[in-house]
Amino acid sequence: MNITADPKGARAHARAQSGTQTEAMPMLPPTAPDADGDILWEETVAPAGYTSRGIMRGTRLRLIDLRGDACASMLLFNVDMPTERLNVADTLKVQWNGYLGAGRLLLSDMGRVMMSIVEDGAGTHDAFCGASNEASNARAYGDGENYGAHPNARDRLMLGAAKHGLGRKDVHPCINWFKGVRIGEDGATAPEIGPFAAGRTLLLRAEMDLIVVLANCPHVLDTRPDFSVTPLRVTAWRGDAAADGDPIRNATPEGLRAFLNTEDLYRR
Numbered sequence: 001m002n003i004t005a006d007p008k009g010a011r012a013h014a015r016a017q018s019g020t021q022t023e024a025m026p027m028l029p030p031t032a033p034d035a036d037g038d039i040l041w042e043e044t045v046a047p048a049g050y051t052s053r054g055i056m057r058g059t060r061l062r063l064i065d066l067r068g069d070a071c072a073s074m075l076l077f078n079v080d081m082p083t084e085r086l087n088v089a090d091t092l093k094v095q096w097n098g099y100l101g102a103g104r105l106l107l108s109d110m111g112r113v114m115m116s117i118v119e120d121g122a123g124t125h126d127a128f129c130g131a132s133n134e135a136s137n138a139r140a141y142g143d144g145e146n147y148g149a150h151p152n153a154r155d156r157l158m159l160g161a162a163k164h165g166l167g168r169k170d171v172h173p174c175i176n177w178f179k180g181v182r183i184g185e186d187g188a189t190a191p192e193i194g195p196f197a198a199g200r201t202l203l204l205r206a207e208m209d210l211i212v213v214l215a216n217c218p219h220v221l222d223t224r225p226d227f228s229v230t231p232l233r234v235t236a237w238r239g240d241a242a243a244d245g246d247p248i249r250n251a252t253p254e255g256l257r258a259f260l261n262t263e264d265l266y267r268r
Contacts (some may be wrong), residue, residue: 024158037237045216045232052160052213054079058241059206060123065178069195069231071133071219072177073153076114077211084108088127088173094254100125112262116248119203123193129261132220150227156215164211191221215268
């Protein structure tokens with residue numbers, strides 16, 4: 001008889017797993033000796049995995065493409081009013097730029113800064129294509145069901161959002177970190193899929209109290225026949241929001257206005 005068929009055997013088996021660590025799991029308590037501050041969150045997201053968490057204003061969020069083939073699809077919500085969320089279209093048009101990198105902002109649908117990009121060691125990101133879905137994965141790999149062999153980013157984002165009381169309707173257009181897309185003069189999309197060098201890093205700063213949702217699935221324009229994606233490291237530590245003299249805050253008139261909108265939200 002299988003040991004787990006008996007309740008006492010199942011308990012003994014479960015307790016025997018205590019202290020087991022795998023590559024893809026949250027670290028509790030969170031530890032990251034190379035992070036600069038009080039560590040709040042340390043987790044490795046498996047290929048095809050997802051994660052979500054509430055973080056405070058000022059928190060630094062670092063993403064690492066551990067082996068050069070991660071694709072971090074991100075949603076953001078105002079933790080106090082989740083109907084306010086990342087608006088990718090406004091993020092691009094307000095900054096007069098289609099490509100994200102260091103010094104750029106992630107804006108909400110209410111004209112507020114949700115996050116700042118403090119450092120970018122990758123340079124290949126996508127704010128055009130959104131998340132893969134069940135149909136796109138079925139075309140690419142033969143199936144795309146959430147609990148199948150080739151889960152899609154949209155459904156993974158839905159699972160992460162559901163942990164905060166949100167539903168399918170709340171899964172808005174996302175940003176894809178570490179996989180790039182360039183738009184040609186003729187309007188054609190040119191994907192930059194890689195794989196790339198291992199260890200590329202992105203550092204973000206939360207300018208609001210946020211719900212962050214991440215999925216790590218192949219990019220929707222990835223034409224490789226195999227379901228190719230590698231682990232993503234997520235680390236967050238306590239910090240301060242942008243100060244009055246912060247160079248990112250003051251880089252452009254549009255960005256400064258968005259920061260003023262955010263700061264007005266916290267003026268009590």
